[in-house]
Amino acid sequence: xxxxxxxxxxxxxxxxxxxxxQSAGLTLAMTVAGCVIGFGLAFVLVYLRQTPGRxxxxxxxxxxxxxxxxxxIPFIVVIYLVLFxxxxxxxxxxxxxxxxxxxxxxxxxxxxxxxxxxxESVPLTQMEAARAMNFGRLRTLVTITLPQAWPVILPxxxxxxxxxxxxTALVSQIGxxxxxxxxxxxxxxxxxxxxxxxxxxMCYFLMSFPLSMLGQYLEKRLATPRSExxxxxxxxx
Amino acid sequence: xxxxxxxxxxxxxxxxLMEGAWLTFQLGVFAFAGGILIGLLCASIKTYGPWPLxxxxxxxxxFITNTPALIQIYFLYFGLPELGxxxxxxxxxxxxxxxxxxxxxxxxxxxxxxxxxxxxxxxxLTLGFxxxxxxxxxxxxxxxxxxxxxxxxxxxxxxxxxxxxxALIGVDELTGQAINLSSINYRWLEYFSVVAVIYVVLTFVAxxxxxxxxxxxxxxxxxxx
Amino acid sequence: MxxxxxxxxxxxxxxxxxxxxxxFSIEKGQVVALVGPSGSGKSTVLRxxxxxxxxxxxxxxxxxxxxxxxxxxxxxxxxxxxxIVFQQYNLFQNMRIIxxxxxxxxxxKKRPKDxxxxxxxxxxxxxxxxxxxxAFPDQLSGGQQQRVAIARALALHPEILLLDEVxxxxxxxxxxxxxxxxxQLAKDGMTMILVSHEMAFVREVADKVVFMDGGxxxxxxxxxxxxxxxxxxxxxxxFGKILRH
Numbered sequence: 001x002x003x004x005x006x007x008x009x010x011x012x013x014x015x016x017x018x019x020x021x022q023s024a025g026l027t028l029a030m031t032v033a034g035c036v037i038g039f040g041l042a043f044v045l046v047y048l049r050q051t052p053g054r055x056x057x058x059x060x061x062x063x064x065x066x067x068x069x070x071x072x073i074p075f076i077v078v079i080y081l082v083l084f085x086x087x088x089x090x091x092x093x094x095x096x097x098x099x100x101x102x103x104x105x106x107x108x109x110x111x112x113x114x115x116x117x118x119x120e121s122v123p124l125t126q127m128e129a130a131r132a133m134n135f136g137r138l139r140t141l142v143t144i145t146l147p148q149a150w151p152v153i154l155p156x157x158x159x160x161x162x163x164x165x166x167x168t169a170l171v172s173q174i175g176x177x178x179x180x181x182x183x184x185x186x187x188x189x190x191x192x193x194x195x196x197x198x199x200x201x202m203c204y205f206l207m208s209f210p211l212s213m214l215g216q217y218l219e220k221r222l223a224t225p226r227s228e229x230x231x232x233x234x235x236x237x
Numbered sequence: 238x239x240x241x242x243x244x245x246x247x248x249x250x251x252x253x254l255m256e257g258a259w260l261t262f263q264l265g266v267f268a269f270a271g272g273i274l275i276g277l278l279c280a281s282i283k284t285y286g287p288w289p290l291x292x293x294x295x296x297x298x299x300f301i302t303n304t305p306a307l308i309q310i311y312f313l314y315f316g317l318p319e320l321g322x323x324x325x326x327x328x329x330x331x332x333x334x335x336x337x338x339x340x341x342x343x344x345x346x347x348x349x350x351x352x353x354x355x356x357x358x359x360x361x362l363t364l365g366f367x368x369x370x371x372x373x374x375x376x377x378x379x380x381x382x383x384x385x386x387x388x389x390x391x392x393x394x395x396x397x398x399x400x401x402x403x404a405l406i407g408v409d410e411l412t413g414q415a416i417n418l419s420s421i422n423y424r425w426l427e428y429f430s431v432v433a434v435i436y437v438v439l440t441f442v443a444x445x446x447x448x449x450x451x452x453x454x455x456x457x458x459x460x461x462x
Numbered sequence: 463m464x465x466x467x468x469x470x471x472x473x474x475x476x477x478x479x480x481x482x483x484x485x486f487s488i489e490k491g492q493v494v495a496l497v498g499p500s501g502s503g504k505s506t507v508l509r510x511x512x513x514x515x516x517x518x519x520x521x522x523x524x525x526x527x528x529x530x531x532x533x534x535x536x537x538x539x540x541x542x543x544x545x546i547v548f549q550q551y552n553l554f555q556n557m558r559i560i561x562x563x564x565x566x567x568x569x570x571k572k573r574p575k576d577x578x579x580x581x582x583x584x585x586x587x588x589x590x591x592x593x594x595x596x597a598f599p600d601q602l603s604g605g606q607q608q609r610v611a612i613a614r615a616l617a618l619h620p621e622i623l624l625l626d627e628v629x630x631x632x633x634x635x636x637x638x639x640x641x642x643x644x645x646q647l648a649k650d651g652m653t654m655i656l657v658s659h660e661m662a663f664v665r666e667v668a669d670k671v672v673f674m675d676g677g678x679x680x681x682x683x684x685x686x687x688x689x690x691x692x693x694x695x696x697x698x699x700x701f702g703k704i705l706r707h
Contacts, residue, residue: 069433072397072436072441073437074412076401076404076412077401077432078433080415080416080425081430084429088426125548126554126555128514128548128552129553129554130554132541133566134538134542134570135566148555166303166305166306167398169307172405180305183311187311187315192316193311193316193317194312194316194320196315196316197312197315197316198316200308201305201308204304204308205300205304208303212303
């Protein structure tokens with residue numbers, strides 16, 4: 001206990017804090033890049049999964065299998081597979097790239113289910129009306145279905161990304177200088193584990209908690225039907 | 238890509254991988270079971286307890302669910318020895334996972350508690366049920382039915398995401414075994430692809446088992462896919 | 463040569479055969495009403511015409527030109543000539559009224575934006591909604607939404623308008639405003655196929671009534687003849703029950 005107290009002034013130096021801040025930035029950057037790209041690709045996956053016709057059956061099976069398989073493999077195993085696969089194909093890829101690709105692969109599997117659920121929440125009759133007016137599949141998705149599905153898709157998608165901030169801790173294992181890696185480094189330098197990992201935990205908390213609150217707020221806002229929103233606006237003015 | 242996949246060495250050590258899978262399964266089950274106990278206790282406190290205890294539970298849930306399980310386990314493994322508490326790496330992983338799962342299960346079970354509507358209880362009272370009978374025949378089946386799908390889903394999360402964290406402090410569960418074995422002979426891709434398949438099979442068996450259990454015990458339909 | 467002819471049309475929902483060979487035709491400028499008990503397949507006929515329910519047999523011709531529902535080009539041409547108004551209006555909930563009416567003309571028919579907008583404003587004025595251009599569908603009453611749906615269909619300048627029980631989801635006091643719009647269209651010489659339970663209205667606007675039951679046509683003829691002196695027992699029973707109310 002005295003050891004911890006004695007270390008506090010040496011630990012909370014400007015240099016150490018700058019390092020932590022930098023690592024926290026890297027953690028966030030990885031999460032955002034991986035989840036945003038993954039989210040975009042998940043749309044492609046969902047779109048391909050909904051391809052009609054008998055000839056597209058193998059395509060649909062692959063899409064379903066992708067989602068099912070990657071939701072059943074630990075993130076750390078995905079990281080290792082990506083790491084060694086990329087290294088055999090392109091040996092000069094940066095660890096950051098490898099981390100982002102791993103996050104991406106995982107995010108596709110999870111957000112694809114969120115997107116599919118959102119799209120299915122839009123009444124079929126909306127799509128029928130569009131089809132009867134000669135809308136194509138892609139145009140129906142972009143102009144009719146998606147705008148109505150956003151309120152259902154966004155809150156859980158944001159919740160997934162926020163919760164993935166924590167899961168990125170695992171990429172410390174391959175040596176990306178993110179928060180957890182920095183923590184282990186400081187611990188190896190002789191700083192108390194309680195002090196270091198307590199501080200690192202605080203850093204994650206400070207990123208995760210406000211963002212999850214924001215997500216919940218957004219969920220409430222988006223869940224309000226338009227008629228009530230405008231009514232509220234009128235009352236306010 | 239001119240990489241020669243050589244799976245021979247993986248088959249030679251398949252037994253070690255299966256031992257790892259067995260440990261993964263045990264860790265998953267015990268972590269989940271421990272988490273359920275904490276979850277039941279905390280969810281009851283949140284629903285019926287006095288405010289200081291409720292605040293304590295809230296703090297616990299908020300802190301655990303907003304920090305990585307890995308950091309929680311590191312805290313136990315690297316931090317606690319400084320206070321004279323020394324646990325084995327398996328114990329650290331298991332205790333860490335129990336504490337972690339407990340927080341998430343508190344949220345899941347709490348939602349189940351809240352789903353019991355007042356009028357159902359009143360219906361039970363008018364039928365002349367005693368309190369124990371009410372709990373036995375109305376409340377428990379209702380909550381079980383409401384939360385079972387979420388619980389089944391979370392078990393898979395613990396089994397996959399949870400237990401694999403142990404590999405990072407040298408626990409020889411499935412992922413840990415893969416790391417150990419592949420660092421001996423560098424067949425990383427081979428080992429990890431086989432391990433991925435084992436995880437898929439393991440969780441698939443677990444999903445089917447949970448779906449059958451749910452149908453048999455609570456008459457709940459749980460999707461396997 | 464009829465404008466549109468339906469010959470021995472068959473359709474299935476899963477294993478259930480909902481249309482067991484339906485035939486009728488409509489001349490240019492005519493109004494044909496499909497009537498019959500619920501589940502008789504009237505609405506399915508309209509859905510099949512625009513390719514929302516797959517055809518399993520028979521055929522449909524427009525100006526003697528057979529529609530091939532398996533070919534996307536042929537289906538697109540058919541949908542170009544017909545517009546459908548649904549029982550539940552099915553307005554696009556994410557779009558303002560004006561956009562609901564202009565989206566298809568602009569994006570699908572590639573008409574200039576301001577021309578489509580002027581057309582939409584004219585049509586919305588015609589159905590009495592000139593002041594609702596910027597409202598969202600969920601801010602309108604059912605009757606208003608249905609009139610928008612009619613304007614939206616007309617903005618496609620269809621040769622044939624299909625109306626699927628357009629008043630049955632509406633409160634009684636809102637029915638008339640929608641019927642007025644349809645009356646006006648009939649007067650203007652619009653070719654229409656309508657499915658309806660409003661027998662008085664059918665009698666007033668229809669040139670021909672097709673009575674369906676159990677997925678096939680039982681009897682067809684002029685409204686006066688079918689309503690007052692049906693030849694078949696089934697029609698006599700149905701109209702007897704309805705008109706007594």
